[in-house]
Amino acid sequence: MSDTFHSRFSAEEMAEIRRSLRDEARFGSEFLGRLKRVAKRVPFAEDLLAAWICTRDPATPRRVRLTLLAALGYFVLPLDAIPDILPFIGFTDDAAVIAAAIAAVAGSITPEHREKAKRTLAEL
Incomplete structure (x- = not known):
């Protein structure tokens, strides 16, 4: 990994990410609340929930856990590379981050995690 990595987030944004991830209960409620609001509009909702269940x-x-939480944190944060309110393309950056995280840890998200995610989404 290069020593020249530069974050695209400001110092304030990084502090908020760290604060959010430290407070698991708050992060969990924010994640689940956001997922409920957008589950019908995002085709990767099951992947999001399976990743959460895995964590x-x-x-x-x-x-x-840390890899998935970082990706889920990007989904929860209101600050985005592409604003989520834009039709058709709003969640593409979120989908890319989630896909990359899941690909990096694919063997850890089990069929049981996916089945529980599917059942939970059916109840929403």
């Missing part, structure tokens, strides 16, 4: 599984390795 809550005590058997999930810490590295996997």
